[in-house]
Amino acid sequence: MKKIFITGIAGFIGFHLSKHLQTAGYTVAGCDNFSSYYDISLKRDRAKHLADNKILVHEFDIRDQDKLQKTIKSHQSTHLVHLAAQPGVRASLTHPQKYLDNNLDGFGKILEVCRSLDLKLTYASSSSV
Numbered sequence: 001m002k003k004i005f006i007t008g009i010a011g012f013i014g015f016h017l018s019k020h021l022q023t024a025g026y027t028v029a030g031c032d033n034f035s036s037y038y039d040i041s042l043k044r045d046r047a048k049h050l051a052d053n054k055i056l057v058h059e060f061d062i063r064d065q066d067k068l069q070k071t072i073k074s075h076q077s078t079h080l081v082h083l084a085a086q087p088g089v090r091a092s093l094t095h096p097q098k099y100l101d102n103n104l105d106g107f108g109k110i111l112e113v114c115r116s117l118d119l120k121l122t123y124a125s126s127s128s129v
Helices: 012-023 040-052 065-074 089-094 096-117
Strands: 003-005 026-030 056-059 079-082 122-124
Touching: 003 040, 012 026, 012 040, 026 065, 040 056, 065 096, 079 096, 089 096, 096 122
Parallel strands: 003 026, 003 079, 026 056, 079 122
Antiparallel strands: none
C-alpha cells in the first residue's frame, strides 16, 4: 500500500489531491505552515475537513528538516508530493528573500529528506520560480 505525504496539504491543490488519493485507496497525511498569504480560516477549515476524514494534517514549516523527516518517517510514507511554496509573483519582487528561503531552501530540505528516506517525489513548482 502506498502511503503519501503531501506538503502544502491545506492549500487548494493539496486539499483536493489528498481527498482524491484517499478515495483511490491511498493512505494520506501531510503538513502545512498555514501562512497568511491566503485566508488562514479557509486553510484551517480544509485541515479540519481532512482530519474529520482520517487524513492527518501537521502544522510546521518544511524548512524544519528534522521535524519533516521524523513526521514522514512516523507515517511510513513511501511517496512525497511537494506542493508547499510561497506563491505570488508580485510579492516576490518586493520580498525576494522570503521566496528564496521558502521555495529554494524548503525544496532543498525536501530533496534531502527524500534521499534519506528513499521516497518517490512528485514536485509541482510554484508560480514564483
